[in-house]
Amino acid sequence: MTEAMEQKRFGILRETVPDVVRFGAIVNPNYPPSAEQMPDLEGAAAQLGRQLFVAKASNDVELNNAFAALLHEQVGALQVASDPYFDTRRRLIIAFAAQNRLPAIYQFREYAVEGGLISYGPSITDAYRQVGLYVARILKGEETG
Numbered sequence: 001m002t003e004a005m006e007q008k009r010f011g012i013l014r015e016t017v018p019d020v021v022r023f024g025a026i027v028n029p030n031y032p033p034s035a036e037q038m039p040d041l042e043g044a045a046a047q048l049g050r051q052l053f054v055a056k057a058s059n060d061v062e063l064n065n066a067f068a069a070l071l072h073e074q075v076g077a078l079q080v081a082s083d084p085y086f087d088t089r090r091r092l093i094i095a096f097a098a099q100n101r102l103p104a105i106y107q108f109r110e111y112a113v114e115g116g117l118i119s120y121g122p123s124i125t126d127a128y129r130q131v132g133l134y135v136a137r138i139l140k141g142e143e144t145g
Contacts, residue, residue: 006037006044006079009105009120013077014048016118017103022051024075024102026066026093028083030058037081063089067096078104080111082121090114 010023025041027034038054045052053073055066070078080086080093087108094116097104106112107121137144 005121006040007047009079010044010048010050012118012120013079013103013105014050017077020050020076020103022053022073022075024070024073024078025052025054025081026063026070026078026086027054027056027081028058028085029056031081031083031085034081034083041079041081058085060089063092070102071100075102078102080104080106082107090116 013020013023023045027037027041041054042052053070053075055069057063057066078097086093087110090106090111091114093104093106094111094114096102097117098115103117105118105120106116107119109119109121112119134144
């Protein structure tokens with residue numbers, strides 16, 4: 001993930017709800033890429049002139065605490081960081097955002113298909129298709145480098 005991707009997601013949220021001053025994000029601190037996600041999120045929010053509150057969760061108890069913290073901090077829009085744990089709790093996260101009328105953006109299309117407001121990111125289906133095509137080229141003996 002790059003700061004440009006985070007900036008694009010926050011930019012979409014800003015366009016969707018332009019009066020929001022304080023963005024929220026949920027990040028899993030136990031997910032190794034979160035070390036890169038945090039500065040990217042902070043930099044992207046700063047670039048757009050928005051405050052950022054980051055809630056951290058790596059299990060169900062922490063996720064419920066993160067929800068409470070986001071409400072307490074009165075964030076006006078939410079970005080859910082890329083994380084396999086969050087993908088397994090997709091319905092719960094979508095329900096939280098909907099029940100609290102919190103505009104949210106997610107990495108994968110599957111969130112939007114299941115009722116999330118917006119997604120912006122890579123297509124898992126296309127990624128697997130590309131991998132299959134690449135493997136086929138290798139098996140045929142083509143040069144790939």
